[in-house]
Amino acid sequence: MPLLEMRNIVKEFPGVRALDGVSFTLEKGEFHALVGENGAGKSTLMKVLSGVYPEGSFDGEILIDDSARHFRSVRDSETAGISIIYQELSLVKELTVGENIFLGREPSRFGVIDSARLYHRAATLLKELHLNIDPRVQVGNLGIGRQQLVEIAKALSRDAKILVLDEPTAALTESEVETLFHILAKLKSRGVGLIYISHKLEEVFRTSDRVTVMRDGRTVGTYTAKELTKDQIISEMVGREVGDIFPASAHEFGPVALEARNLTVYSIERPDKRIVEDVSFAVRKGEVLGIAGLMGSGRTELMTAIFGGWPGKYSRTVFVEGQERFIGSPDDAIDSGIGFVTEDRKRFGLVIDQTIVDNMTLAGLKSISGRFLTDRSREVAAVRGPMRSLNIKAASPLTIAGNLSGGNQQKVVLGKWLLTKPKILFLDEPTRGIDVGAKQEIYAEINNLAKDGLAIVLVSSELPEILGLSDRIIVLHRGRVAAEFTREIATAEKVMAAATGGN
Numbered sequence: 001m002p003l004l005e006m007r008n009i010v011k012e013f014p015g016v017r018a019l020d021g022v023s024f025t026l027e028k029g030e031f032h033a034l035v036g037e038n039g040a041g042k043s044t045l046m047k048v049l050s051g052v053y054p055e056g057s058f059d060g061e062i063l064i065d066d067s068a069r070h071f072r073s074v075r076d077s078e079t080a081g082i083s084i085i086y087q088e089l090s091l092v093k094e095l096t097v098g099e100n101i102f103l104g105r106e107p108s109r110f111g112v113i114d115s116a117r118l119y120h121r122a123a124t125l126l127k128e129l130h131l132n133i134d135p136r137v138q139v140g141n142l143g144i145g146r147q148q149l150v151e152i153a154k155a156l157s158r159d160a161k162i163l164v165l166d167e168p169t170a171a172l173t174e175s176e177v178e179t180l181f182h183i184l185a186k187l188k189s190r191g192v193g194l195i196y197i198s199h200k201l202e203e204v205f206r207t208s209d210r211v212t213v214m215r216d217g218r219t220v221g222t223y224t225a226k227e228l229t230k231d232q233i234i235s236e237m238v239g240r241e242v243g244d245i246f247p248a249s250a251h252e253f254g255p256v257a258l259e260a261r262n263l264t265v266y267s268i269e270r271p272d273k274r275i276v277e278d279v280s281f282a283v284r285k286g287e288v289l290g291i292a293g294l295m296g297s298g299r300t301e302l303m304t305a306i307f308g309g310w311p312g313k314y315s316r317t318v319f320v321e322g323q324e325r326f327i328g329s330p331d332d333a334i335d336s337g338i339g340f341v342t343e344d345r346k347r348f349g350l351v352i353d354q355t356i357v358d359n360m361t362l363a364g365l366k367s368i369s370g371r372f373l374t375d376r377s378r379e380v381a382a383v384r385g386p387m388r389s390l391n392i393k394a395a396s397p398l399t400i401a402g403n404l405s406g407g408n409q410q411k412v413v414l415g416k417w418l419l420t421k422p423k424i425l426f427l428d429e430p431t432r433g434i435d436v437g438a439k440q441e442i443y444a445e446i447n448n449l450a451k452d453g454l455a456i457v458l459v460s461s462e463l464p465e466i467l468g469l470s471d472r473i474i475v476l477h478r479g480r481v482a483a484e485f486t487r488e489i490a491t492a493e494k495v496m497a498a499a500t501g502g503n
Contacts, residue, residue, distance in 0.1 A: 001066050003028045003193045004049075004162055009060035011044055013403050016395055018044045019058070020217040026162065026193040033196045033225070034202040036237050037437045039405035041152030041391050042197050043086075045214075046164050049082045051077035053173040064162075068363035076465030086170055089151050093140030098122030100139050101154045102133050119152070121233050125157055129183050133225070141269065145295060147170045152180065155188070163187065164195040170432055173295055181207065183425055199434065201230050213237055228265060234436050239242075245440050246468030247447040249487075253471075254285030256322065257455035258306075258424045263316035265301045267477075271313055273299045276479040283424065288446065288456045290470030292463070293499050298479040299459045300343055303426045307333045307340045333479060343428040343459075349413035357383050357397040386415035391441055407438035412418065414442070424455045431465065443469060463492050477501050 012054035019041045030103050034042050036344040044395040047053050049062065051071035062069045062078055071077045091100050098119045099106075106277050107117040121150050131149055139147060148168065155163060157447050161188075169177045184194060185207070198204055204211060208225040213236040220236050265276040276298040279442040283289040293320055308327040315438070318325050318336075325336045333340070342348040360383045361368050368382045390411040394404060401412055410430065417425060431439045446469060450456055460466050466473060475483045475498035483498035 003065065004024060005063040006049065007061040009045060009058060011048060011058040018217050021404060022219050024196060024212060026279055027189050029191045031188055031194045031196060031207050033208040033211045035211060036231060039408055041217040042214055043166060045387065046166065048469065049077065050082060059124060075333045076183055083155040083160035083455060084153050084156050084164040086166050087153055089147055090137050091147055091151060094138065096138055097133055097150050098135035100150060101157050102124065122479060125153055127222040129156065130152055130179060143296065145176050145260050148172055149176060153318060158396040160192065162193045164196045169200065172343045175340060177384040199436065201233060205330065238439065245443065247444050247497035249447055251286045251450045251471055256282045257285045258283050259319040260306050261317040263302060263305060265305045265310060266313040268312040274428060274479060275406055279481055281454045281474055283452045283457055285337065285455050287451055287471050288458055288469050290466040290473040291457060291459045291476065292473055292495050295498065300428055301474055303340065303428055303459060307426065314345050334420060334447060337423035338426065339420055339422035341417055341428060341430050342412050345409055345413050352402040353400060355400055356394055356396045356412055359401050360416045360419055362417050362432050366420065382416065382419060386418055390415055390445060407434040410434055425449065428458050428459045429461065463495060475499050
């Protein structure tokens with residue numbers, strides 16, 4: 001008897017059938033990977049399971065321990081023993097770690113929150129999970145990786161029978177990933193059923209018992225992990241054979257498009273601390289410049305400061321096509337011909353409750369629709385081309401961005417900046433949370449943009465991505481340039497050695 005059985009689940013949105021008769025089972029103590037391209041329906045299926053999409057909004061059955069369950073809310077799902085850790089964190093940055101872990105379930109005495117018990121229970125839980133985190137520290141003072149571990153602790157505090165993890169390692173360091181898998185192994189041994197969603201196939205093969213592949217809202221098949229290879233999973237996910245994922249590059253470089261001199265960026269929390277210190281670099285037209293480095297090395301802060309978007313103190317001199325430009329805000333950067341696909345698309349890239357056309361025309365609205373009055377027909381016409389070239393899967397340009405998969409949302413953000421006709425394009429983790437098929441499409445687009453003469457600055461935590469796309473690589477270590485490599489001499493070993501402070 002399975003711990004969980006989902007039978008013939010059908011979920012529709014206006015103009016889209018997101019789930020088309022999907023079935024899924026989970027055993028006690030099983031590590032079950034759920035894989036598929038963005039838009040395949042994985043997250044939608046889990047939102048059905050979690051009560052985000054309540055009973056009545058979908059067709060099909062959910063059974064736990066062979067008993068039919070009816071979830072009218074997220075709380076109903078949690079009461080049934082289901083906990084879900086989403087890719088986008090749901091922590092309250094202004095509260096402490098302990099307050100976040102027990103938010104809405106705080107221990108109380110005589111109607112007043114018992115802080116001593118709360119922090120004692122939080123400390124016990126964190127110690128049990130081998131997480132060296134102070135339960136009294138404010139969550140906003142933690143790095144994104146540590147916040148992800150707090151999110152995991154919060155989910156486990158509910159004593160879940162079924163734990164769903166959606167891209168849980170996207171922001172984790174290698175040591176934090178090891179901590180996570182140690183935690184998951186302990187839960188598995190206790191009989192907790194684990195559903196693991198990830199585009200990192202090496203993680204899928206690491207401990208999975210079974211793998212279910214989804215494509216276009218349907219279940220392609222469920223297999224034991226031992227009977228599959230990486231290439232077979234990719235082929236099942238995308239419905240075709242996938243060869244070398246990185247396009248062959250033959251870029252012709254033009255004159256320098258962007259030069260940044262003596263860039264120094266200071267911490268927001270500690271204004272005397274330098275996150276980036278005296279960094280200078282240039283990128284030419286038609287060149288892809290990769291910026292590598294470990295988390296905390298200053299990659300994102302560097303690009304945000306050049307773009308005029310860093311909320312703290314910074315100093316630098318910026319030249320665009322040989323002319324010094326004053327860039328005091330993102331508006332100045334856009335006017336100077338710079339576009340910026342940010343790392344966090346939900347916070348800085350999209351207006352999630354607006355349409356594709358509203359989002360894609362946002363940065364270039366003055367040139368597309370006029371300075372004083374908007375022309376809706378011109379806006380819709382303008383976005384159709386990028387929607388086709390980027391293969392954005394949506395019923396129409398009027399589809400709400402929040403109803404798209406993560407990969408398609410990322411393509412909308414990229415399309416938004418392409419509509420501004422930039423001279424320089426910053427790409428910060430452009431394929432985070434995107435499946436291999438969508439990655440291949442974005443890689444091809446990056447290559448084509450460089451061939452057309454666009455200067456591209458690429459930040460990525462994935463070494464294969466940096467090595468496969470970049471013509472030249474700058475490596476940051478603790479906010480300084482540690483090394484620079486051309487495409488011909490760059491290797492993973494050299495880049496990693498420089499990123500960790502070695503020779």
